[in-house]
Amino acid sequence: MSKAKEELAQLIQQQPADSSSEEIIRELAFHVMVQRGLADADAGRSISNEEMGRRIRTWRG
Secondary structure, three states, rough: OOOOHHHHHHHHHOOOOOOOOOHHHHHHHHHHHHHHHHHHOOOOOOOOOOHHHHHHHHHHH
């Protein structure tokens, strides 16, 4: 089994027995988003909170 499949299968097994399909899918999606964010941060594809605040202020016009 691939590493990704093993990781996601383990995550599914950790969910409560009464979890709905939607709850499990939401947890899987959250996990994938966190992993992407960590990979982006490791690759230097992130900005500071201050820079993000500056960008948001420019949206307000």
